[in-house]
Amino acid sequence: MLRACARLLRPGGRIAFFTIEVAPDLSPDDHRIAAAAGPPVAEGPDISEQLRRAHFVDVISEDRSSEYLETARRWLDARLRQRDKIRPVDPAVYDDRIRDGQTAVPLIEQGLLRRNLYVARKLR
């Protein structure tokens, strides 16, 4: 998708995005657990390197996992507290979201899932 972004941007155009990733250098078991968790997670080559290969420059990468954990906890807490309002609309969707949150929070706490910010510019 990053190559497609480079094609669509004008020279000098900017890209900024967050992405959730499986932490590098995990044991095979931990990697499998993290990769199986929702939300879907990015795998494959380092994203900073992918940006450079797609002719982006001035690449910035920042680890935002602590904010990710804070937001995931807030979502879970808020949904649980407002269960009586949200769940009746569609119990299956609500239960999925609760299950996603209850799966993701411990994995973020353990460092298996990360969230990063990337900023870059297309070469002029």
Add this chain to the structure above:
Amino acid sequence: MPIREEAAMTEIYNSRFRPEIQDAQRAAEYEATGSDYGANGYLTMRQADELLAHLQLQPDDVLLDIGSGTGWPGLYLANRSGCRVVVSDLTVAGMVQARRRATDDGMHARTSSVVASGRHLPFRPDSFDAIVHADVLC
């Protein structure tokens, strides 16, 4: 993402982006992220403001938001900067809500919406000044 997986994601998110679900969880969304766009994800209002600063959007710019869902954060960034925006998502349900929000915010004339996969974006080369996405590169 394989086509079968993409189809499954589309079905999941079409279900999650139904207006009645978004309305019911609006307060939870605001509590979790500070946003009220009907978003389901992890991008907070503070982080959206950071994206705005990084992208240095100007009123004559065209911004593409990939995987925008119900318009977050693309509509917000366009509203703050005055730029034009194209919001895109796999789901019709999300794009319908994004159009509604653009109209409510008086941004109809400078907002376009496209139902498309992030891997097959139907635009000409060199069409955009900036691209944003949040947790779509999965």
